Amino acid sequence: MMSENITRKILKEHLAAGELTPGEEAGIHIDQTLTQDATGTMSYLQLETLGIDRVKTDLSVSYVDHNTLQNSFENADDHRYLRSVAAKYGIYFSRPGNGICHQVHLERFGIPGKTLLGSDSHTPTAGGMGMLAMGAGGLDVAVAMAGEPFYLEIPRVVKVELSGKLPPWTGAKEVILELLRKLTVKGGLKRIIEYSGEGVKNLSVPERATITNMGAELGATTSLFPSDEITREFLKAQGRENSWSRLEADPGAHYDEVVNINLEELEPMAACPHSPDNVEKIGDIAGIKVDQVAIGSCTNSSYSDLLLASRILKGKKVHPEVDLVVAPGSRQVLEMLSRQGALADLINSGARVLETACGPCIGMGQAPPSQGVSVRTFNRNFQGRSGTPDASVYLVGPAAAAATALKGRITDPRELGEAPTIKEPREYLVDDGMIISPRPDEEREKVIIKRGPNIKPLPEFDPLPDSTRGTVLLKVGDNITTDHIMPAGSKVLPLRSNIPAISQFVFSQVQPEFPEIAREHSGGMVIGGDNYGQGSSREHAALAPRYLGLKAVLARSFARIHHANLVNFGILPLVFEGNKNYDTVESGDTISISGIYQGLDEGVLEVNNESKNTTFKVKAYLSPRQVEILKAGGLLNYVRQKRGTGD
Numbered sequence: 001m002m003s004e005n006i007t008r009k010i011l012k013e014h015l016a017a018g019e020l021t022p023g024e025e026a027g028i029h030i031d032q033t034l035t036q037d038a039t040g041t042m043s044y045l046q047l048e049t050l051g052i053d054r055v056k057t058d059l060s061v062s063y064v065d066h067n068t069l070q071n072s073f074e075n076a077d078d079h080r081y082l083r084s085v086a087a088k089y090g091i092y093f094s095r096p097g098n099g100i101c102h103q104v105h106l107e108r109f110g111i112p113g114k115t116l117l118g119s120d121s122h123t124p125t126a127g128g129m130g131m132l133a134m135g136a137g138g139l140d141v142a143v144a145m146a147g148e149p150f151y152l153e154i155p156r157v158v159k160v161e162l163s164g165k166l167p168p169w170t171g172a173k174e175v176i177l178e179l180l181r182k183l184t185v186k187g188g189l190k191r192i193i194e195y196s197g198e199g200v201k202n203l204s205v206p207e208r209a210t211i212t213n214m215g216a217e218l219g220a221t222t223s224l225f226p227s228d229e230i231t232r233e234f235l236k237a238q239g240r241e242n243s244w245s246r247l248e249a250d251p252g253a254h255y256d257e258v259v260n261i262n263l264e265e266l267e268p269m270a271a272c273p274h275s276p277d278n279v280e281k282i283g284d285i286a287g288i289k290v291d292q293v294a295i296g297s298c299t300n301s302s303y304s305d306l307l308l309a310s311r312i313l314k315g316k317k318v319h320p321e322v323d324l325v326v327a328p329g330s331r332q333v334l335e336m337l338s339r340q341g342a343l344a345d346l347i348n349s350g351a352r353v354l355e356t357a358c359g360p361c362i363g364m365g366q367a368p369p370s371q372g373v374s375v376r377t378f379n380r381n382f383q384g385r386s387g388t389p390d391a392s393v394y395l396v397g398p399a400a401a402a403a404t405a406l407k408g409r410i411t412d413p414r415e416l417g418e419a420p421t422i423k424e425p426r427e428y429l430v431d432d433g434m435i436i437s438p439r440p441d442e443e444r445e446k447v448i449i450k451r452g453p454n455i456k457p458l459p460e461f462d463p464l465p466d467s468t469r470g471t472v473l474l475k476v477g478d479n480i481t482t483d484h485i486m487p488a489g490s491k492v493l494p495l496r497s498n499i500p501a502i503s504q505f506v507f508s509q510v511q512p513e514f515p516e517i518a519r520e521h522s523g524g525m526v527i528g529g530d531n532y533g534q535g536s537s538r539e540h541a542a543l544a545p546r547y548l549g550l551k552a553v554l555a556r557s558f559a560r561i562h563h564a565n566l567v568n569f570g571i572l573p574l575v576f577e578g579n580k581n582y583d584t585v586e587s588g589d590t591i592s593i594s595g596i597y598q599g600l601d602e603g604v605l606e607v608n609n610e611s612k613n614t615t616f617k618v619k620a621y622l623s624p625r626q627v628e629i630l631k632a633g634g635l636l637n638y639v640r641q642k643r644g645t646g647d
Contacts, residue, residue, distance in 0.1 A: 298358070474587055486538055
């Protein structure tokens with residue numbers, strides 16, 4: 001019998017269509033789904049059109065954790081809609097205040113060996129307990145809830161061999177920052193990262209979850225750890241030991257690549273502005289004056305993370321020129337800190353305690369001052385994501401964040417002397433009172449879905465024509481993020497269920513006039529560099545441009561989720577064959593493409609730059625299924641036609 005890695009074991013058990021050949025598309029059965037309120041409203045609007053009476057997964061959870069700043073009616077209306085949809089379709093509903101989806105799912109729902117699809121790019125957090133957990137666009141999640149397989153290009157599997165034990169004052173954040181330093185934000189593209197080695201035994205489940213969470217910043221499909229005795233102890237402490245099963249790679253299992261990290265050699269590190277892979281040793285950048293420190297997010301808001309910060313801050317005061325904000329990852333974490341006395345220590349130090357939500361990580365409040373420096377335990381530091389366009393954001397672990405808050409400058413925590421010893425609790429406080437369970441069938445049938453005035457009908461899109469012509473509306477460089485394309489923040493996020501309104505913010509950080517230009521030219525094309533669309537899973541970065549008439553994106557390469565989202569909404573994702581052709585196309589050029597259907601079938605299309613009187617080839621890296629989706633005008637049209645639920 002062939003030795004198998006963990007990834008292949010899970011994929012084989014869940015294979016629904018195709019074969020497990022790297023680079024080829026296959027369909028995977030999905031056991032669980034999660035949504036959050038910034039992406040969930042659109043996902044459930046899509047689900048409503050698919051003609052089912054309840055979700056077909058083993059378990060689906062709707063979380064409210066992103067749009068919790070209610071300075072107008074829109075977010076509250078969305079939350080009411082989400083609660084009513086959950087009641088109608090047999091979905092668990094995690095109420096506002098219960099916590100961040102990834103933290104709560106790890107605590108209360110994750111099961112080793114199962115598959116999880118979430119409408120959030122940091123869904124791989126659950127890989128910390130041995131789940132094959134993947135982020136996707138909301139439409140892909142809706143289709144999975146309807147019982148359809150999730151299709152993906154089978155990735156290569158990279159083994160990250162961990163040896164040794166973390167030195168004092170270093171943590172899980174250093175592990176993933178070291179991997180980002182080695183591989184960059186493009187290093188995980190078309191790959192799954194699987195952790196192994198003796199060093200794994202020295203990492204708790206929350207530490208493992210920090211590492212798999214930020215695997216999204218590598219561009220990886222997902223990341224996962226084995227399910228071992230450490231996993232068992234975590235689930236036992238959560239009162240869920242019966243969910244545990246052992247899941248480890250076989251001896252001699254095959255991997256496509258191997259990366260070695262000796263934990264003993266790591267020291268405190270930071271990701272510098274404006275990319276998670278711009279990693280430096282904190283000792284080399286120490287002394288930079290800081291305006292703000294933020295501790296929390298789905299990356300570093302566990303009980304052990306915040307307990308460590310409180311121990312460092314206990315009996316001391318935050319530097320007078322620093323604002324410190326702390327956001328616990330879940331109500332469980334918050335209440336345990338409160339009962340243990342650690343919350344009082346944080347408050348006494350001068351920390352401002354925020355609600356258990358994503359908050360500043362997605363620009364939902366706590367923006368730094370103009371030209372300010374913010375040190376955060378978060379996962380992304382893209383320019384402008386904090387809500388302040390000219391701020392500089394550094395990403396660190398909770399020890400360095402707490403030390404920096406005390407000193408008022410970026411500080412190596414080793415300056416503080418002996419490190420506190422933090423142990424995982426033998427028993428977590430379990431109270432699921434803020435999670436509403438699915439109703440019995442007879443009650444579900446009577447539920448009326450409630451929609452506020454900001455919830456607009458889904459846009460309808462026509463099938464793909466066989467030829468297209470349009471203006472190059474914008475040309476951008478490498479590593480354009482979904483934050484560049486469709487910003488987050490308190491001004492934009494409340495409009496997620498209103499595509500006409502949110503489309504006015506497309507590319508607002510890059511070219512504020514983009515929506516006006518797109519309307520003036522009746523749509524057109526965008527030219528991108530490498531890794532176009534990295535970052536968030538937000539499908540609005542494809543849906544809103546499609547609403548404005550975007551017909552194609554021609555780029556040197558695409559991030560996985562955004563490429564899928566472009567296909568899902570009928571936008572051609574085309575790849576330049578060489579840098580030369582990318583260099584010749586400029587904003588304002590008129591380009592045309594004929595024979596699209598045949599070109600998609602063959603994988604190569606010819607583009608005519610009418611402004612330059614030149615032609616060049618582009619490639620379409622698409623499966624036959626994706627070609628049919630594009631021809632139908634998007635995944636929703638395709639699935640409804642297939643299921644016989646279309647008009």
